[in-house]
Amino acid sequence: MSRLSGRIRVISRALPRLALKPLRRSPAQMRRILIAHNLLLGDTLLLTPLIAKLRAQYPDAHIALTCPKPIVPLYAGRPFGVEALPFDPRDLATVLGVLRSGPYDLGIVAGDNRHSWLALAANCRWIVAHEHDVPAWKNWPVNAAIPYPATPAAWADLATELVPGPAPRRYRPDDWPAPSHAALPDVALLERPYVVLHPGASTTVKRWPVARWRELAQFVAARGYTPVWSGGPGEDKLIRTIDPDPAHPNLAGKLGLGELWHLFAGARAVVCPDTGVAHLARLIGVPAVALFGPGNASIHGAGEYWRDVPFTPVTIADMPCRDEPFIFRRKVEWVRRCDRNDRTCVAWRGDHADCMDRLSVAAVSGALHNVLVEVQ
Secondary structure (H helix, E strand, O other), X not given: OOHHHHHHHHHHHHHXXXXXXXXXXXXXXOOEEEEEOOOOHHHHHOOHHHHHHHHHHOOOOEEEEEEOXXXXXXXXXXXXXXXXXXXXXXXXXXXXXXXXXXXXXXXXXXXXXXXXXXXXXXXXXXXXXXXXXXXXXXXXXXXXXXXXOOOOOOXXXXXXXXXXXXXXXXXXXXXXXXXXXXXXXXXXHHOOOEEEEOOOOOOHHHOOOHHHXXXXXXXXXXXXXXXXXXXXXXXXXXHHHXXXXXXXXXXXXXOOHHHHHHHHHOOOEEEEEOOHHHHHHHHXXXXXXXXXXXXXXXXXXXXXXXXXXXXXXXXOOOOOOOOEOEEOOEEXXXXXXXXXXXXXXXOEOOOOEHHHHOOOHHHHHHHHHHHHHHHO
16 A cells, blocks of 8 residues: 555545544543654663653553564563554555544644644644644644644653643663564674664764774674674675674574664663664663764753663764754754755765764764773
8 A cells, every 4th residue: 555545544534533623522531542653762761751650641542652663572571551553544454443542531742743643643632742743734633733842852851741730750672572583693702792783864964984983893792792782674785794704693684673772782882873772772771972063962862761771972062053943843952963865965975974974983982982891
């Protein structure tokens, strides 16, 4: 099924209910709640404090979260009692599964407000989202539009402002049950203490130069740890280019998220760009060193909720071209980030961005050294 077909099914079911919007009222009781979105791994995991706050506010409510299919296994243990509903607008079965899962007393839309139509189609009686998404039609089903705060905050923390009440308590790793997993490959090579290096990212603009990953692997090995490489599908060749040493396991493309969880859980530390696996490391509680180039470490860093989890950002605080004041297409005055790609980057260096070039091996290895000293 095409993405357009999925949207047509959602809109056709939502439109008749849109006519009743003037009659809808905020429910007195919240028995069933839906969080509607179609975010990637990192942004999905950044919704954790929102889920935690909902559970604290409504301890007996059924809370459901739409979730891209590859991410669903992470929620098998139902952290905070949430049910993950697989959703892919190109997959008819998942679209119908969400639409038939209602009714809900409350629908919360995270990120892109186009999913307010999904919440309405799933029969959410009251829909809350952040205001000022564009174009305007995305906001039509929304009943309560919440402004972004006037002062800087981590996005994970400000997402909790979609729900009234006190902030959730800080995260503890035992809040999230570990997912099931198959046996890890190259187990014999993991018997020594190891550090996971994950060079891949969702965009090439976030990639650190290949030669620097090689230097970092040498730094790890010189300190008695095994460098273990992880990566997504198609990144095996990238890692073989960085480090062909067979004594350093290359697990790129070999692990599902359950296996990646357990690989991270056994590591002394994880080093990766500002991408989804950095947020996965926070859930597990493994010390993470995250490389922030175009991303803003204050917006997508630990924030308040993950403040007790070991997480070290390496970044250039005042990168001149990190100048776009937009987050989820909303202009927010205090936001400074970059969402350009390798074609539109204003400081592209042939195979990497200038913001990543400015992150030296000394800075990253120094941050990793400090982490390893703390975990010894």
